[in-house]
Amino acid sequence: MTALNTDAGLDDQHAPPPTVDALLVDDDETWARTQRRVLERHYDAISVSTAHTLQDALYALETGSPDCLICDYQLGDGTGLEFLEAVRRDHPKLPFVLVTGQGDESVASEAIRERVTDYVRKDDLAGQPDLLATRVASVVEAYRTERALERERRSKEALRRLVTASTTRQDLGRGVCQHFVDEHRYAFAWIGVLDRNGAVVPFATAGDDSYLEAVLEPGTKPGDGTEPAVTALARGDTVAVSPIDSVGEPPESVNAESRAENAECGPDSGEGIDGARSVAEWRQAALEHGIGSAMAVPIEHDDVQFGVLAVYNDGVSSDRQARELLSEYAETVGYAFQATEWRRALFSSTATSLEITVADEFSPLVALSRELARTATIEVGTVIPRNDDEVLYLASISDTSATSLEDAVEAVASVRSVEVYGTDDPVRCGLVVETPVPETVLVEVGGRFRRTVVADGQMRISASVRATEAVRPVIDHLEDAFADASVTTVWSDHPQPEDAGWGGLERLTDRQRQVLELALDAGYFERPRRHNTGELAAMLDISRATFTQHLRAAQSKVFEELVSE
Template identity: 45%
Template sequence: MSKPRELPSIPASHRSISVLLVDDEETWVRTQRRLLERASDRLRISTATSFESAMNAISETPPECIVCDYQLGDGTGLDLLRRVRTDNVELPFILVTGEGDETVASEAIGEQVTDYIRKLHLSQQPSKLAERIISAVAADRTRRALTRERQSKERLLETVTSSATRSELGENICEQLVTAGYACAWIATLDADRGVIPLSTIGDTDYLEATITPGTRPTDSTEPTLVALADTKSVVKTLPDTDKPDDDAWKKRAISHGFRSVAAVPISHETLQFGVLTVYSDAAQINDRELQLLSAYADTIAYAFQTNTWKQTLLSSASTSVEFTLTGDCHPLVTFASHLPAGTTLRVTSVIPRNDREVLYVTTIDGPTDDDLSEAADATDSIVSIDLYRTDEDNRILCGVITESPVPETRLVDTGVSLSQTVVNSEYARLSVVLSGETTVNACVDVLSECCGKDAVTTLWTASKTHRSTKSNTTTELTDRQQQVLELAVEAGYFERPRQNNTGELADALDISRATFTQHLRAAQRKLFRSNIHKQ
């Protein structure tokens, strides 16, 4: 037996509503029940004629709405309302009062009654109560649906942050969807030859194994996943209970597995296609709200895949690293830091040549305000400009500091090292680099001593330390400009959600046009994504 799906659904107009009608007058209860059922065939009415019997009924089968008279013999409607609200503060509760019971109505409002209505009005407008019941339940169903949707998205974000690889993320997402009640969920991607590759599959995978073999092309079948891959559009299909002679093979197989509906949603961002998220359900329909939520899943997966891919490609394995400490004013950011509030530390994560005359430092700074940075930049002759990218909840500012070239980092790169990070305060700049090829520590010291003076350079050698490399094995096929564009986009939060900066702002930081920036970024994305696919 399938589990009830936790994903939200829009209240359909034909869905029935369970109502508990409570009054100690049996004649009124019977009459009102007939009137309500006559007013709407959606209402399923049960009755109780005392406080105690009402509590028993609620305990056995909780209704979606309670309609209760004030006088109950062994209690009052307010007593019942208070008891109900201790367990459920949102359950629709309509209190029926007599003429002149304004005080009762006021108390009921204080106890969070959903609505109240006078008996006199019911006799004059028999359908009024039915309308109020339907309206109250519709609002409650929508509220609960939105709550489930929010909780589902929170679980999704937790899954994203706890997953280290694309495969792990896909597996966790599919497992979450199957746990929610879908019979099967999977993520399909395409290889370099546009053949279908299952990235993750959870649930009734026998259907997938029999229907879609690795290497199948999107145009080979009308199966929803393949159609969505080919057209890059969502596909939703409702299946009959039994197959017909002219049905496609996939449809007959899906029906034999008990599937009643299918939804396939592309996982894509802008022009980059990652694959398709597909779910199969034994419910008769996948409605609009479910499709919206699945689309939100697909969008989040796309962002996660993208961010994970770019960040992974900028990491390399353990290697020998060296740390150089430069004192004095030979590093432009040391002078800059001296004009900032005492104790300010700058952490440079990327150093990118902007042109022959200028260098861009992508820098995180703790503490100072935007005005502090602007004033410090104005007071530092070697700084050309400063662009503020974003400020996080801990008041850390991510910015791009453009300085005159050359700088110590670019001189070291000319020797063949890879930069890891630079940490700067008002007294020194500490440069962490990774040795590569034939580069020696003495060669690095000679270069730094030439621009800073020998007494200003201190060296610390650290072996087998995990480092950040601007040229990992995966990115060697990128051109220098593609590498620079990609690294700036990652550091400046371009791939974060919500996006922190647009391509125009980042292009300006590199002194290139927006079109050129976008061209290099797309080329880098395609290369990295192809490389990542081949590694799966």
């Protein structure tokens, strides 16, 4: 195992140079064979292939990806200048070294006009056998540096666009993870945060999240196990592991002090017996999911830690710039997280109850009700935001059939999809609808949703607010969003324990409760199982790993409550 280090002058100065694939073009096969041996003897990291005609060279360029082209001026079916001209049409910056003969200064001048990278004379190579290797190494290094700087510029611009275009933390987190997968070709990227119990949970993912589902157990806290992201959260320091193999020490932090601490509790220490086992288990799980290297950086700003950003590759990575880029993204995400507010997800306890009536046809449930039989009644007890544009209603619809419901959904544009969970009367289903809906408007102004009943084209919403003074804002916002909306009843409640109907399971987060409700409603716990976690996660517009983590955490809390009682 090689632990990567972002401190200047430590790991990278000893890292082997990246391999250079060069294409050598010369119609003299003997000279080409000789120069190939000379190049590979003087430049350990070079791999040379040869071509002997202009057409062969063009084909090799089309079918391969050489890092450098070395071409003699005289070719049997053309010249090196013709090849250079063809190369520059599609590869304006690819290193091109032209080899000229004695007295071909005019050829060199023409090559410079055609943007040749460098040129050498054949006669000079006889007295300086390493001259060509030195020139090739120089031009390739300059080319790769320029490309790296251009990638960095594009990445910074992409990050700026993500920050300015994202309206929520969820949008930004997803965008950052997807950027690393799409633009930087990582196999998997995720952002982890801590829930209110201090456990690490997925906040955003991109790529193949089956790895995360396999290695991140519900309730995992910073310091538990050796997964790099969890370790980075515990240490508050960058962690990088490359390559991941089945044996070795735990992933190391880039900080020297952290490395010393890590060594003290390594496989040889008293804790190390269990620790080594967890190292082996993590490495085995990573290898089974095709993970060859990992990097994780804490997301922080102004000494406040918000979570961790981690990326994983299927191969070995030891690129300093990749680690610096990841750190820069994590820092920017931390700034954005601090500058924006979390979308309200938890409802507050209240003492004032409302009965709200909405008959506006622009309300999706009202429109759907008018497509069903007059005797049909829609009841909703759970409304789950999927994203900024959609919500999921978990509904029971009486006096209708699954076929009639699906026909009605087809006729209502604002109802985007329906998933039927049970076909008995009432039909149980999940309805994905466009926002705004009255329930989310209610929550945005501090209200608490309890229940919605829609019958005969009219929606009645039971809700509550903290105090009577909060009723007016609810009325104003609902009337702004829906023309035919009114609060028909207001009464005061005696304070009750929060979520008494859940047996006092106050420890469930809002998302855990939503996931558990959806799993129950959709028949996940029935046999045969009606839906798998991937299907249910899609209903909530979250990753399967995120859904599974929340569901396992919710089940664990429920079981603990039952056992304690």
